[in-house]
Structures are given as structure tokens and as C-alpha cells.
Amino acid sequence: MRQHDFQHHSHDDFADDADFGADVPRRRRRPRFDDEAQPTRSGRLTEAAKQRLSALRADAATETEVPGDGDRWSTWGDCVQGPHPPPAWVVTELGAVDTELGVLKTGKEADVHLLRRGLPGAEPGCLLAAKRYRGDEHRLFRRDAGYLEGRRMRRSREMRAMRHRTSFGRNLVAEQWAVAEFATLGTLWSDGAPVPYPVQRDGTELLLEFIGEADGTAAPRLAELRPRGADLRDLWHQITTALESLAVRGLTHGDLSAYNILVHNGQIVLIDLPQVVDVVANPSGSDFLARDVRNVAAWFAARGLPDDVLDVTALTVDLHRAMGLT
Template identity: 35%
Template sequence: MKTPPRLQPLVEEGLIDEVMRQLMSGKEATVYVVRCGDEIRCAKVYKEANQRSFHQAVAYQEGRRVKNSRQARAMEKGTRFGKKMAEEVWQNAEVDALYRLAAAGVTVPTPYVCFEGVLLMDLVTDAQGNAAPRLNDVEFDHDKALQFHAKLLREVILMLNAGVIHGDLSEYNILVDEQGPVIIDLPQAIDAAGSSVAASMLERDVTNLANFFGTFAPELIGSQYGKEIWNLYEAGTLTPDYPLTGKVPAPTEPVDVDAVINEIEVARLEEEDRIRRQLEQQS
């Protein structure tokens, strides 16, 4: 196919030898299958901020810092330079998270480089070598659903122990290769130690998993794995093989009203994004 303009710089730099086809296009990015020497990889082309539907809310940006004070001030003021820097921080967050998680043993695509707003990484494939399907497109029975749910909880724990929370985990950003689930789409990754809403984000990610797999294994609906995982994390006793129960004691502390309001707003934005992804899948 004809080389898209955004990929031309990577071709000129010798990072890509051939653009083979478009794999998918969403509101945040367009992904192409490319050839790099003898390797088949994918190139994720991030869309400009004004073309994306994902909300770069304070909840996602909190904890992300730039070392240069001039850059930080420009980002706060929203100048043209500041917006450019914010875009770079947004894009580099995914690259940084991928490297960090891969080192921690989390199943994610191997990243190679982020250049001119394009992330070059491994293409996740199924047993036949075709692009791997999303979790949402895979058939499950009761036992397989429980197996995948347990695997993904372990991935969430590995991520959390590496200091990372996905922040938008659902059946739409998990691929399934011949070995099992592969977690993708991490530009909104949250620093577990640097975000005031880390606990609620983690709980929402885990609840999304329970709701999806609960369609096939109803006993997962209403489980409290997210709260349980966070409590163990705070206590310093969380390990990937900890025997989770999905249950936690009822809270006795006063309710933090501001935190509840913030969680409701974040949930509203997530629901808008979930509906948008469903419509994309249907179109």
C-alpha cells in the first residue's frame, strides 16, 4: 500500500521497510502492519489531541512529570509548545509503561521505538500467524472464562507491583494470542504511587474484567477483587500467586464524599469511552 505521510519519516530513517496494510483505526490511533527487515511488526500512529476522544483528564496526568521546568510551565499554561510537550509525555507514557511492564514479566507487546508520534512494536498474532483477536471477539465457556480471569488478575498484580495501573483495562484492549491474553493500549497508564485516584482506577479495571467474564461465569459479578488487591498492595503483602477470594470486610471509616464524586466522574468518562468503542466495533 502507499506509505501514509506519518510513517514516511520512519521509512526514511530505515526503521520501516514496507507498510503492508492498515490493521485498525480508532479514535486514539491508527495501527498499520509493517515489515522491518525480516520481521513483521505494527506501527501505532497516535492521532492529534483534537482528533482523539479519550479524555486526558487530571486523573490520568497526575504523577506524570517532566524534568525541564520550562517545559512544565508551558504545559501548565497550555501554550503551543506546552501542548506539543504534553503530546510527547502522553505518547512516551505508553513506551515507558511497555518497557517497565515487560521487565516485570507482564505479557505486553515488545516496543522498539517511538519516533515522530509513531510507536513501533511487535505484532501480536494467533496460532496461525494472523493478527490476534481482541478478548471481546473470543468465544468462552464457564471454565475458560474463569481461567482467563485468573490469568488477567495475575497480570494486574504484576503491573501493580511494578507501580503501574492500566487505567482503561477492558475486553477491548486485551488481545489473545496462542499463549493467552496480551495487554495493550497503555498511553493512559497511571503511576500507582503518584496518583490520588490509583485505588479507584485499579478497582475499575478489575471490575471491568469481572463484568466481562461474568457473562460466562456469573459468580464473578459483584466480586471485590479490585479492593482486595489494593488492600494487599497497601499492606505490602501482594504477590502474583496470593490466593485471592474476591471478598473484603465491610468498611468502617467515614465516606470521603469528594473521592466518591471524583470516582463517579471518572466512571462517566469511562462509560462514554466504552460505548464509543462498541460503536466502532459495530461499524
């Protein structure tokens, strides 16, 4: 990523006529910087000035050239970054480049791409999942009204735009989902919950830890697996622990199912958390929590996990207790 230079102009560029009288209407001359191109009316450029101008133009010409097969310079320096310090595997050098490797998943609200970030000529860099929320041209979140209860925008105009689904409002919805997911992942990851590390957010694009193999093979979803016996029990206990890690924050996933739980090397990872629900602030919060528990419990029951192990009622009570609701 290249850093941009900004010129700061003085607020005193012009004299205040009220202070000096109407007979002194002169403008103050703005000081000229050394690397600024001189006006043609001032005469020919000196040789030193020509060299400086040539260097500036050369820098501008190479600004957009990305080495090798890269698609863009790293955006690490111009974005909202995840919890600090980042893990050692995250490439944070501003001279790194991002290379698109393919699509991991497409959805109604967002697409997820596989991206490699690394320094030119250096291996292996790091693999990232680039989640890009769709904006105005797509219909976002058919059921988002329920999830948005308890969240507030600062301006009534923004709330109206979101409620009426204007073009501006749909873009706001997309960004709000991105902001909410990024913030939630940062909080939960810092608490030790099984979620991907949120590397950065740039508008409606999230760069997240890629869960999978070094060759770019993504970890399977729980729904793709057929665990039995001890493995099935272990996965269930991991999920209940994950639900408790959200509950202590007063949260529930909001749309939990076997399709947004990854399993990598025997460990679960929760994904797709834009609709995370504050159970206390949202009037329907307890309903969302109960649905999350029912959804995952039904999947495990269908795989043969006994009812006495599942014990949905006891789990729901425990989660409410962790939230301080009982």
C-alpha cells in the same frame, strides 16, 4: 538505515584578538578536509578531487532510494530502543527496510499500522505494529487531566502549554503519552508481564511486537470472543495475574476493558497502556484501580463466571497488598 556523517569544527577557528593585540585581526584558516569540495577561486579541481566529489554526490543520490516496495529505511539506528538484548525475531540490521501493509486500528489518540521490516530480498523479516500518536491537528485524550496527575514535566512552560492545550502543548501531550507507554511496556515486558515487546520509539511513533499470525491477521480482542467453562476461568486467572504484575510496580492499567486485551493462542496480552497510572503518586490512583477491576469483572460476569470465582473485593484487596498499601 543510512548513517549520517557529521563534520566537527574546532572552536579555535578564529584567533582571539585580545591575546594578540588590535594590530593582528587575522582569521585563522580552517583546515580543509580531503573529501570537501574545493572553492572555485582556488583553481580547477584535480582529477582525484573530481572523483572524490563524484563519489560523494553518488552516495547522496542513492541515500533516499529504498529497495523494492519498501517505504523507508529501518529507523532502528536512530531511535530509542527497547530492552536489550532484543528478542531474536527483531530485525536490527541497519540495511533493512520498512514496508507499510495496512491499518490495524484507528482511534481518537493514535492509529496503529501493520509494518514489515526485513532485509531486501530476504524473507520473512518481522511484522510490527506501528502505533502513531496524533499531534497538534487532533484533540488528544479527552480525559487526560486525571491520568497526568502525578506526572511532571521539567519546565513550567511545558506544563502551562499542556494545561492550556496550546498547539505546542498538544504536541507535548502526544509525545508524553508515547514516552510513558514505551517506558511502561519496557519495564513490564522485562518483568515477564503479558505485554507486547516494545521494539523502538521515534518521537510519537512506537514500533511494537505484532500480536497475531504470520499472514498479518491480528489476534482478536477479548470482547470479540465468547469463551465458556474452563476457558473462561483460565482467561480470568490470566487477567488477575497480569493485574498483579502491574500492582507489584505500584501501577494499574488505567483504562482496562475487554477491548484492550488481546487473546493469542489462548494467552492474553495487555495493550494500550499510555495512560498507565501510578496508584501511589496519583491522588485518584485507587479509583482507577477499582475501575479496572470492575470493568473486566463485569465482562466475565456477563459471560457467566460465578461471583465466588470473580470475588472483586478480594482481588482489589490483594492488589492493594501487592502495592504495599495495606
